[in-house]
Each structure stands twice: as C-alpha cells, then as structure tokens.
Amino acid sequence: MSGKLAGRKIIITGGAAGIGFMTAKVLVREGAAVALLDLDGAKATASAKSLTADGGKAFGFGVNVTDEAAVNAAVAAARTAMGGIDGLFNNAGIAGFGSVHDSSPASWQAMWDVNVIGTYLPSRAVLPGMIEQKHGAIVNVGSVAGVVGIPTMAAYCAVKGAVVNLTRQMAAEYAKHGIRVNCVCPGTVGETAMGHFLVGSDTSAEAMARRLAKYPLGRFGKAEEIAEAVAFLLSDASSYCVGSILAVDGGMTAI
Ligand code: NAI
Numbered sequence: 001m002s003g004k005l006a007g008r009k010i011i012i013t014g015g016a017a018g019i020g021f022m023t024a025k026v027l028v029r030e031g032a033a034v035a036l037l038d039l040d041g042a043k044a045t046a047s048a049k050s051l052t053a054d055g056g057k058a059f060g061f062g063v064n065v066t067d068e069a070a071v072n073a074a075v076a077a078a079r080t081a082m083g084g085i086d087g088l089f090n091n092a093g094i095a096g097f098g099s100v101h102d103s104s105p106a107s108w109q110a111m112w113d114v115n116v117i118g119t120y121l122p123s124r125a126v127l128p129g130m131i132e133q134k135h136g137a138i139v140n141v142g143s144v145a146g147v148v149g150i151p152t153m154a155a156y157c158a159v160k161g162a163v164v165n166l167t168r169q170m171a172a173e174y175a176k177h178g179i180r181v182n183c184v185c186p187g188t189v190g191e192t193a194m195g196h197f198l199v200g201s202d203t204s205a206e207a208m209a210r211r212l213a214k215y216p217l218g219r220f221g222k223a224e225e226i227a228e229a230v231a232f233l234l235s236d237a238s239s240y241c242v243g244s245i246l247a248v249d250g251g252m253t254a255i
Pocket residue numbers: 013014015016017018019020037038039040063064065066091092093094095114118141142143144185186187188189190192193194195198
C-alpha cells in the first residue's frame with residue numbers, strides 16, 4: 001500500500017462520524033489501518049465496515065472516552081486488531097452554548113470530561129507503547145474556540161483552550177521519545193452533526209451573515225479540509241512539527 005501513511009496504525013476517537021470519519025477515509029487512502037473508537041459502537045462498526053468494503057483496513061469499537069477502563073480496553077483491542085499503534089487522533093468532543101453568568105456547572109463538567117479527560121485518557125493508554133517503540137504521532141483537535149473568545153460559548157472556549165495548551169505540554173515532554181504531539185484548530189465545519197447544532201442554533205439570514213463575516217474566506221470549512229491537515233500532522237511530512245497549533249479556519253483567527 002502506498003501513501004504518506006503506508007503501514008501506519010492509527011486510532012481515531014469519535015471516528016464513527018463527522019470530522020473523525022472523514023479523517024479515517026483520508027488516512028486509509030494514504031495507506032493506514034484505522035481503529036474507530038466511538039460512543040456509538042454500532043456506527044463505529046458500520047463506518048469501519050464501509051472502509052473495509054473500499055479495500056481499507058479498519059476496525060470499530062464502542063467506547064466512551066471519559067471511561068478509564070473502557071478506554072484502556074478499547075485501546076488494547078485496537079492494538080491487537082491493527083498489530084500495533086503508531087498514531088492517535090484525539091477527535092471526540094462535544095460543544096454547547098452558555099455564558100459564564102447563565103450556564104450550569106453540569107454543562108461545564110460534561111464538556112471538560114469529553115474534550116479534556118477524553119484527550120488525556122486515550123493519550124495515557126497509547127503513550128507507554130509509543131515510548132517503548134520510540135515513535136508515535138498524536139494529534140489533538142482544538143478549535144478556533146481554543147484560541148479566541150466566542151460569545152455564548154464559555155465552557156467550550158475554556159476546554160478547547162485546555163486542549164490547545166495540553167498539546168504544548170505533551171509535545172514538550174514526549175518529543176525526546178520520538179513522539180510528536182500537535183493540534184488542529186478548525187473553524188466551523190457546517191456539514192457534521194456538531195456543525196448542524198452550531199449553525200442551527202440561529203438560522204436567520206442575519207445570524208448566518210454575522211457568523212460568515214468572521215471568516216475571511218467567506219465560507220465554513222469542509223470536513224475533508226480538516227482531515228487533510230490531520231493526515232499531514234500524523235505523517236512524516238510534518239517531521240519537524242512539534243507542539244504546532246495549526247489553524248484550519250479560513251482565516252478566522254488571523255483577524
Ligand atoms: P460530531 O458531533 O459530528 O462527531 C463527533 C463524534 O464523536 C460522534 O461520532 C460522537 O458519537 C463521538 N463522541 C461524542 N462523545 C463521545 C464520547 N464521550 N466518547 C466517544 N465518542 C464520542 O462532531 P464533529 O463536528 O465531527 O467534531 C469533531 C471534533 O472537532 C470535536 O472535538 C469538535 O469539538 C471539533 N471541532 C468541530 C468543529 C465543527 O464546526 N464541526 C469546529 C472545530 C472543532
């Protein structure tokens with residue numbers, strides 16, 4: 001199999017749908033085997049099956065990334081199925097609206113658990129093997145919301161900011177083991193379930209124009225555009241990228 005990820009074995013959390021599944025397609029196209037870990041186990045299995053039908057090597061597992069024992073078990077199963085682990089895309093995440101003055105502690109806790117603990121636990125599960133084999137690549141998914149402040153998205157901005165700086169911490173610590181850790185920060189991708197939730201919160205022409213005005217390119221992103229950036233960061237093409245926070249946002253954070 002040729003491609004910039006030929007022979008690589010890569011776990012994708014939240015890989016059953018959206019940006020995660022689009023990334024799986026691109027990684028398989030580039031020669032990787034993938035393990036899709038998702039809360040929706042049936043969808044993870046079906047999505048993996050669709051990739052194998054296209055000639056790829058893909059496996060699906062049901063797991064909640066906030067559940068320590070379940071993450072450890074799924075990572076072990078993925079390692080066995082693929083014959084090793086070279087890469088991890090920490091993509092599972094949830095978003096929500098609310099400002100500091102009107103949001104609930106429960107909503108903050110839920111977003112912290114999935115976005116931050118859900119990045120920590122899979123990373124913790126793959127790192128000992130990567131340290132032992134002296135190589136690995138981890139990509140975390142941040143957001144424009146981890147870089148700039150977005151009104152009415154207080155908790156989401158806080159947890160994505162945590163993911164961005166956790167990336168720098170991990171990059172600084174594990175580079176000496178041959179493990180590169182980087183982050184992609186997408187702008188709004190309208191086609192996914194999260195994108196529909198976000199854009200659907202106010203579909204008036206005025207709200208849409210206001211939202212689009214934040215993007216110099218004048219449009220939202222496509223899942224494939226995020227996936228290509230992730231594939232780059234997981235591959236040797238990015239061999240000198242360590243702790244990079246890569247904006248894939250149509251210029252949203254450039255202004
Ligand atoms: P999505 O909602 O379309 O897909 C997320 C996937 O993660 C789903 O398959 C879901 O079942 C899975 N998931 C959710 N909670 C989970 C859990 N606790 N354990 C395991 N799997 C879980 O979301 P989308 O749009 O594909 O986003 C993926 C990532 O990209 C998220 O971290 C999101 O914050 C981030 N992002 C998304 C943007 C967008 O506009 N869609 C923009 C910037 C960042």
